[in-house]
Amino acid sequence: MSDLDALQATLTDEHAAVYTYGVLGARTSQSATPVLYDALVAGYRRHRARRDQLRVLVGDAGGDPVVAAPAYEVDGRALRSSDVQAAALAIEVASVEVMLALVARSTGSVREWAVTEAVWSAAWQLELGGTAQTWPGAPELG
Amino acid sequence: MPGRLLTRRTTLGTALAAPLVLGACDIDPPARDDASASPTPPPPEDSELVARVVAELVRARSVVDAATSSVPELAGRLAPVASAHAEHLELLVGAVPDAEPPTSPPPTLAPQILRALGAVRRSEARLLREVRTACVGAASGDLARVLAGVAASTAQHAAALDAEVTA
Incomplete structure (x- = not known):
């Protein structure tokens, strides 16, 4: 896989993440669950910016x-707030793995950006009910 | 997902074999099926880089030890941080079995929960900066991935500590 292929693979995942965050946000009530709603909005904005940066790269x-x-598969049963939160957490868990793969395939400013995004997705997992791990994104190292 | 399922041995074996062989260390080098193949130019700067990260992890561990010594009731809260340090160290130090693990004198911390937690938070923030810098500078992509994983874990534990303090 070339560096360009690695960037394209990461962009492919980001397209899915942005779409999924949008769906999850649409299933979330800002008035009933404001904390979750705000977390989803922040996640959506971060991944949208990440997607745009990847297009540039x-x-x-x-x-x-x-x-x-045109569309991505999203668990249709994820309607309760706990399910929505779990689905958003899954996005960030996968994102760390994707960004670590890009770290391995890149150098310089691209790698610096990729590790920054990996760190963000790892830390954001705690906002979505996740817990700190020893090897986020690389469980086979444990 | 484009995850790269490497075992801890193959990951660091691939990442560090060249520089550590250069340094005459015994480390799980990858099998050389073709003895006539010319060796890949080693990135010797990576062995120094790993040594710096190991030293930084040892320093961070000493701060956690000092915090739990000063405030024993923090032992449970800080156990996940200590466990992560131990596993990160095991992987990195284990790649250099003949190397002498560095030591770091534990700092003296006041026996107050918030001060001790604050010291650990600052220490983890410093660790995160150092590991990120090492990740960006690593010659080996596989080593960079391992260090990015350490950075991601450190960020998670720091966020968990922040939540503890602000709760």
Whole structure:
């Protein structure tokens, strides 16, 4: 996998993350569960910015940014706030893994950006009910 | 997900074999099926980089030890941090079995919960900065991934401590 392929793979995951956060936000009541709603909005904005940055990085690497699919599969049963929170947590768990893979495939400013995003997704998991892990994103090291 | 399922041995073996072989250390080098193949140019700066991260982890561990010594009731709260330090150290130090693990004298902390927690929080923040810097500077991508994992874990434990203090 080339560096450009790694960026494209990361962008593909970000398209899905942005879509899923949007769906989860639509299923969440701002008035009934304001803390969860705010966490979802913050997550959505972070991943949207991440997606936009990845588009720039792919272009800088000489590629055409992969486009988003029309829709992504989201668990239709995730309607209760606890299920929505768990689904958002799953996004961040997966995001750490994806960003660690990009760290391994990149250097310099791209790697610095990737580790920053990995750290953010790891810490954000605690806002979504997650707990601190010894090897987030790389459980096989444990 | 494009996760790279590497075992801890293959990960650090691949990441560190070259620099540590250069340093005459005994470390799980990857099998060389083709003895005639020219060796990959080693990134010797990575062995120094790992040594710096190990020293920083040992320092952070000493702060946690000092906190639990000063305020024994913090032992339960800080156990996950201590456990993570131990596992991160085990992986990094274990890659250099002949190396002498560094030591760090424990700081003296006042026997007050918030002060002790504050010292650990500051220590973890420093650890995170150092590990991030090492990650960005690593010549080996696999080593960078391991260090990014350490940074991510440190960030999680720091966030958990923040939640403890502000709760």
